[in-house]
Amino acid sequence: MNVLPRALFSLTVLSLLASCTGPRLLNFPYDPSGRGLNSQFSDQNPAIAGRYIVFVSDRRNSQSIYLYDTVNRGIVELPGLNASDLLAETPTLSDDGRYIAFTGTRNGATDIYLYDRTTRQLRNLTTNLNGQVRNPSLSANGNAIAFESSATGQWDVLIYNRFGQPINGWPTPASP
């Protein structure tokens, strides 16, 4: 009996099967220095588009937004986005990674913010909206953003463009 080649053959078939079938978790190394996707601190609220993953992390003693490049395997700097007086949550990003929207709390006021990586500008989209806002979601081109608003005393979904204007044509309640 030629056992060894047979065992090798089975192993090869098994590994081929394992690599070709079904979902698998990708391995992004845990990095205690804070330059990886995961750190020794809480890393939350991930969103993925194209090569980028945007998320919230406590790794530098404040809750801030981070952008991870899955191709270069490193953190991308976001100059002008995080500030010591801004608590950031629930980020979302456009397909090309240019726009990042998130919920930010500053001086007790919670708003939806939009960051443009090209111009490095941070814009508050909901300065004129009363009540709380949360859970923004960007379209792939970054032109539309849906979020929750409590302006009417309960949670409703609003859709704005990236200039902070309600999108026209966003439906009113259905007619009878």
Place this chain on the structure above:
Amino acid sequence: MGLLSSAIALTACSPTPAPSGPVALDSRYNDEQPALSGDGRFLAFVSNREGMRNILLYDLREQRYLPLPRLNRRDAIAEAPSLSYTGRYIAYMASDSARPEVELYDRATQQTKILTIGYRGWFRNPKISPDGRYIVFETSNRGQWDIEVLDRGPGVELDLPDYQRPQPSPTSSSP
């Protein structure tokens, strides 16, 4: 079809409130956890219509709800939806067993699939990539919330606009 007809019946029989202030999808119910499709045409959200929390899918262009057969079930809570580019794939949390699982719904086949079965720990906040291949979510494996990236594999049908070419992704090699 049940959900669709109920939704139609619901909107058809109720008086139409005049929109005041910011224009909202509907002011009579709590609508939470909105998710836009990549193309901006579809909106998924969680609502307490019909007395229970369900995931609804709304076509913003046609201004109508779309049925999601087999997604919402009487014995389960579905929440935290996220959509691929044309809304074909919906990744969401489903609590129909002891542990909430990340599930994937394919509108083309109308099938649900548990993605986190066999993995250890607790999961929350799944988000699907616009092309539908990757799902990121949080796990509790190391005693804190960490981020995992699930690759559905090179064989899945991607949800892409026609003009879009393949982009760099977590499994392509570095330049």
